[in-house]
Amino acid sequence: MNDNTLISFRDVSYRYESDTDTPLPLALKNINIDIKKGEFVAILGHNGSGKSTIAKLSNAIIMPESGKVYIKGMDTVDEKLEYDIRQTVGVVFQNPDNQIVATIVEEDVAFGPENLGIEPKEIRKRVDDALKSVGMYDYRFHQPHKLSGGQKQRVAIAGIMAMQTECIVLDEPTAMLDPKGREEVMTAMQRLNKELGITVVLITHYMDEAVKADRVIVMDSGEVVLDGTPREVFSQPDIIEHAGLELPESAKLANELRKNGVELPEGILTPEEFIEAFKFCVSGGNEK
Amino acid sequence: MIKDITLGQYFPGDSFIHKLDPRFKLIFTVFVLVEIFLCKNFLSLGLIFLFSIACGLISKISFKVIMKGLKMIYLLIFFTSALQIFYNKTGTPIEIFGGKITTGGIFTAIFMAVRIISLIFVSSLLTYTTSPTALTDGLERLLSPLKKLHIPVDTLAMMMTIALRFIPTLIEEIYKIMNAQKARGADLENGNIIKRAKALVPIFIPLFVNSFRRAYELAFAMECRCYNGSNRRTRMKKMHTGWRDIVALCVVLLILAAIILLNHFFGAVI
Ligand SMILES: Nc1ncnc2c1ncn2[C@@H]1O[C@H](COP(=O)(O)OP(=O)(O)O)[C@@H](O)[C@H]1O
Numbered sequence: 001m002n003d004n005t006l007i008s009f010r011d012v013s014y015r016y017e018s019d020t021d022t023p024l025p026l027a028l029k030n031i032n033i034d035i036k037k038g039e040f041v042a043i044l045g046h047n048g049s050g051k052s053t054i055a056k057l058s059n060a061i062i063m064p065e066s067g068k069v070y071i072k073g074m075d076t077v078d079e080k081l082e083y084d085i086r087q088t089v090g091v092v093f094q095n096p097d098n099q100i101v102a103t104i105v106e107e108d109v110a111f112g113p114e115n116l117g118i119e120p121k122e123i124r125k126r127v128d129d130a131l132k133s134v135g136m137y138d139y140r141f142h143q144p145h146k147l148s149g150g151q152k153q154r155v156a157i158a159g160i161m162a163m164q165t166e167c168i169v170l171d172e173p174t175a176m177l178d179p180k181g182r183e184e185v186m187t188a189m190q191r192l193n194k195e196l197g198i199t200v201v202l203i204t205h206y207m208d209e210a211v212k213a214d215r216v217i218v219m220d221s222g223e224v225v226l227d228g229t230p231r232e233v234f235s236q237p238d239i240i241e242h243a244g245l246e247l248p249e250s251a252k253l254a255n256e257l258r259k260n261g262v263e264l265p266e267g268i269l270t271p272e273e274f275i276e277a278f279k280f281c282v283s284g285g286n287e288k
Numbered sequence: 289m290i291k292d293i294t295l296g297q298y299f300p301g302d303s304f305i306h307k308l309d310p311r312f313k314l315i316f317t318v319f320v321l322v323e324i325f326l327c328k329n330f331l332s333l334g335l336i337f338l339f340s341i342a343c344g345l346i347s348k349i350s351f352k353v354i355m356k357g358l359k360m361i362y363l364l365i366f367f368t369s370a371l372q373i374f375y376n377k378t379g380t381p382i383e384i385f386g387g388k389i390t391t392g393g394i395f396t397a398i399f400m401a402v403r404i405i406s407l408i409f410v411s412s413l414l415t416y417t418t419s420p421t422a423l424t425d426g427l428e429r430l431l432s433p434l435k436k437l438h439i440p441v442d443t444l445a446m447m448m449t450i451a452l453r454f455i456p457t458l459i460e461e462i463y464k465i466m467n468a469q470k471a472r473g474a475d476l477e478n479g480n481i482i483k484r485a486k487a488l489v490p491i492f493i494p495l496f497v498n499s500f501r502r503a504y505e506l507a508f509a510m511e512c513r514c515y516n517g518s519n520r521r522t523r524m525k526k527m528h529t530g531w532r533d534i535v536a537l538c539v540v541l542l543i544l545a546a547i548i549l550l551n552h553f554f555g556a557v558i
């Protein structure tokens with residue numbers, strides 16, 4: 001583990017407590033993950049593969065059954081470090097309705113910094129900055145329950161940003177949103193990462209979102225089955241399918257066309273790449 | 289009907305009333321509520337009623353909204369007034385539709401109705417013009433001496449904020465569940481009272497179950513944002529006491545004096 005590592009899972013296993021006498025199976029099995037400062041990591045996996053468990057472990061909400069979770073070298077088991085850990089890694093959850101505490105947008109964003117005991121003036125500045133960077137500044141006096149899903153989720157992101165954490169973990173932030181809301185949230189996350197240098201861990205089951213990450217981790221039944229750049233990961237369609245996932249739409253289409261004799265290059269992931277390759281292919285065909 | 293619940297709703301604005309210090313606003317509201325109960329005749333009650341209307345005008349909140357809030361208590365007003373009319377036997381008797389009622393009854397009925405309307409009017413004005421956070425913060429400050437008695441005032445204030453925050457969310461959810469049950473053929477609108485009450489069970493059970501899930505998730509989210517119920521929180525918005533609060537204090541005291549005088553020099557209705 002070097003200085004650049006922000007989140008580090010070392011042989012982590014986790015089991016949820018059972019209501020009955022028979023213990024539940026492990027939700028995570030010997031996970032090893034290292035996330036570096038400034039990375040944009042997507043974690044993919046089908047329902048129940050253990051993604052949310054990773055999010056909760058990285059924020060000291062739950063502790064590993066065995067193994068260690070380190071946040072910037074801080075062991076999450078240490079209760080004294082709880083505060084420092086939560087100031088380093090913030091989590092945005094799936095349902096925006098259940099994480100907004102206050103009745104006015106700006107007051108909700110202020111909730112985190114207020115808990116940290118920060119000076120009122122500084123809170124004001126942080127709140128305004130956070131709302132601006134997710135594009136919700138104009139809505140600062142609105143009531144959260146009157147906002148759209150995408151807007152609510154951006155408020156939730158701003159709430160974590162105002163705590164000035166180095167890393168934001170988002171647990172399926174777009175799962176309950178329509179395409180427009182997804183787009184808004186995705187843009188906000190990319191801005192955080194590219195412009196502010198915040199480390200982003202995006203848990204999702206949308207392939208098209210994962211493609212935009214620097215790195216993709218694929219989970220299956222509590223285990224990491226793939227870990228690499230989107231190109232590396234999506235060049236393993238068998239493992240992806242075995243993990244109960246599908247390739248991104250563009251990759252699927254390209255594969256199908258290739259099977260049917262259209263000469264497209266390997267490794268197409270995004271619609272843009274597809275269009276580029278397809279244009280080249282079509283024009284190439286015309287010239288012959 | 290549920291949509292008419294405007295309890296805890298807040299309408300942002302920058303009127304004189306909006307800008308009062310929430311602590312003082314709370315005190316003033318309680319003060320005015322007491323004043324309403326002190327009124328003994330139509331003159332003093334009329335004064336306080338006009339005062340409430342004036343406050344409504346100053347707050348620039350549309351009367352339509354305030355009337356909507358009153359809708360819920362029309363029934364209450366109706367019954368209290370009816371009771372007065374039929375049971376109060378003071379004053380000159382008059383005969384209408386074969387029944388006997390008295391002028392005393394009519395006057396008390398009107399008096400009660402105006403009193404209830406003023407009470408609701410003033411208290412809803414408080415929530416309409418104060419953001420729930422400011423309201424609970426104000427309450428927390430006012431009650432902070434109780435902390436010495438180990439009463440967790442700040443935790444109670446947080447509970448109140450969350451309750452206010454979730455009222456609209458839960459109302460929305462009730463609608464969703466009602467529609468889902470209707471789509472499954474549930475009949476919520478017909479039948480006698482017992483039948484209808486029974487039809488509500490499949491609405492409230494999912495609501496409760498969902499609320500527990502919500503509470504669980506919210507607790508996680510709050511923990512993530514470093515809330516633990518015991519830390520000393522700071523506030524983004526400081527409360528300022530200003531000239532407005534002093535003006536308001538003078539007005540409220542003047543009205544008190546006026547009510548006492550009016551009560552003293554003119555006959556009492558009740
Ligand atoms: N509170 C809980 N109690 C018991 N089992 C749980 C609980 N939360 C999750 N699980 C189980 O743990 C496994 C991993 O869940 P989770 O991390 O939520 O998956 P994901 O977020 O990828 O859908 C699943 O098998 C799930 O059923």
Ligand SMILES: [Mg+2]
Nearest residue numbers: 051052171172
């Ligand atoms: Mg999950």
